[in-house]
Amino acid sequence: MTTQLTKSISIDFPIIMAPMFLVSNEAMVIAGMNSGIAGTFPTLNYRKEGELELVLDNLNEEKKRLKVNGTYGVNLIVQKTNILYEKHLKICVEKKVPFYITSLGSPKTVIEQAHGYGAKVFCDVTNIAHAQKCFDLGCDGFIAVGQGAGGHAGPYTLQVLIPSLHRHFPNTPVIAAGGIATGSGILSMLTIGAAGVSVGTRFIACTEAGVSNEYKNAIVSSGMNDIVMTDKISGTPSTVINTAFAKKIGYKQNWLERALSTNSRTKKLFKMWVQLSGMKKLEAAIHPGNYNTLWIAGQSVELINEIAPCKDIIERMKAETIEAYKELGKTIG
Numbered sequence: 001m002t003t004q005l006t007k008s009i010s011i012d013f014p015i016i017m018a019p020m021f022l023v024s025n026e027a028m029v030i031a032g033m034n035s036g037i038a039g040t041f042p043t044l045n046y047r048k049e050g051e052l053e054l055v056l057d058n059l060n061e062e063k064k065r066l067k068v069n070g071t072y073g074v075n076l077i078v079q080k081t082n083i084l085y086e087k088h089l090k091i092c093v094e095k096k097v098p099f100y101i102t103s104l105g106s107p108k109t110v111i112e113q114a115h116g117y118g119a120k121v122f123c124d125v126t127n128i129a130h131a132q133k134c135f136d137l138g139c140d141g142f143i144a145v146g147q148g149a150g151g152h153a154g155p156y157t158l159q160v161l162i163p164s165l166h167r168h169f170p171n172t173p174v175i176a177a178g179g180i181a182t183g184s185g186i187l188s189m190l191t192i193g194a195a196g197v198s199v200g201t202r203f204i205a206c207t208e209a210g211v212s213n214e215y216k217n218a219i220v221s222s223g224m225n226d227i228v229m230t231d232k233i234s235g236t237p238s239t240v241i242n243t244a245f246a247k248k249i250g251y252k253q254n255w256l257e258r259a260l261s262t263n264s265r266t267k268k269l270f271k272m273w274v275q276l277s278g279m280k281k282l283e284a285a286i287h288p289g290n291y292n293t294l295w296i297a298g299q300s301v302e303l304i305n306e307i308a309p310c311k312d313i314i315e316r317m318k319a320e321t322i323e324a325y326k327e328l329g330k331t332i333g
């Protein structure tokens with residue numbers, strides 16, 4: 001298949017395995033690359049000294065050995081509150097990471113440095129105003145994050161956001177993210193102007209993910225009505241499975257937390273504290289036997305029925321896309 005995305009980052013099929021904090025790992029990314037898609041991970045998944053360098057060396061070696069067109073990318077949270085941002089960007093540039101996804105802040109520095117050696121930078125966007133800023137800075141594409149996505153879901157449906165971005169920026173690839181777990185979902189996004197899709201939640205229930213089986217099983221057994229939004233993890237609304245623990249800690253910041261996160265003197269420090277404690281809660285929750293179950297997931301849990309190896313998940317999505325295209329041809333023809 002050839003789209004603006006496959007051409008831009010040299011892959012065979014227009015799927016990005018989305019970056020997922022604490023979930024994405026080297027094995028998943030390698031499986032993605034070998035299946036002709038882009039595997040990605042947040043650099044924050046490798047916080048110990050020397051870890052990120054090692055993973056990038058391994059991925060660069062693997063990329064040289066590929067028999068298909070696949071690639072890998074990293075996700076950088078480009079917010080001032082991410083204390084590892086500058087260090088991680090430096091390492092990624094040194095290791096010549098081929099593809100970046102930026103989220104939450106200004107992608108300016110990442111774009112400048114990545115373009116210095118020909119790498120591509122796609123920016124997470126949820127509206128046209130943010131997309132315009134990224135476009136003006138010279139980004140190579142948008143990840144349009146819509147309603148129902150796992151993590152920081154956007155406020156708009158993809159059916160409106162994708163064509164609107166496409167109309168404003170016709171020459172910039174728009175990638176659909178949020179609620180996609182099947183081939184018919186992929187086909188639907190391609191028909192409304194997306195150059196590809198970014199799939200997160202579906203890959204939590206893969207054999208390679210290093211999270212607890214309880215979390216993977218919850219992905220399989222939950223439905224879309226089990227997904228709620230909470231401010232409690234990072235201060236920005238995020239989707240989680242509505243477990244007893246999620247209910248217990250509540251979904252909204254209280255008045256004091258809101259005051260601290262808006263006051264100009266306390267804002268930065270308080271946000272850093274919320275994010276650090278949210279990361280700690282999430283980290284505890286992915287380990288087996290933990291009752292504080294705070295599990296990020298999007299509404300596509302509704303469509304996920306089994307835990308499977310990444311390769312099988314990807315091959316099935318590819319086959320379903322072609323099948324859905326043929327079926328649609330019968331209906332229209």
Ligand SMILES: Cc1cc2nc3c(=O)[nH]c(=O)nc-3n(C[C@H](O)[C@H](O)[C@H](O)COP(=O)(O)O)c2cc1C
Nearest residue numbers: 018019020021103149150151178179200201296298
């Ligand atoms: C468990 C989980 C963790 C995530 N962590 C990150 C992250 O660290 N950085 C980021 O930019 N997006 C993150 N996301 C969002 C994904 O990259 C992607 O936009 C989203 O999963 C797409 O929607 P879907 O889950 O409905 O497929 C996360 C999503 C999930 C489900």
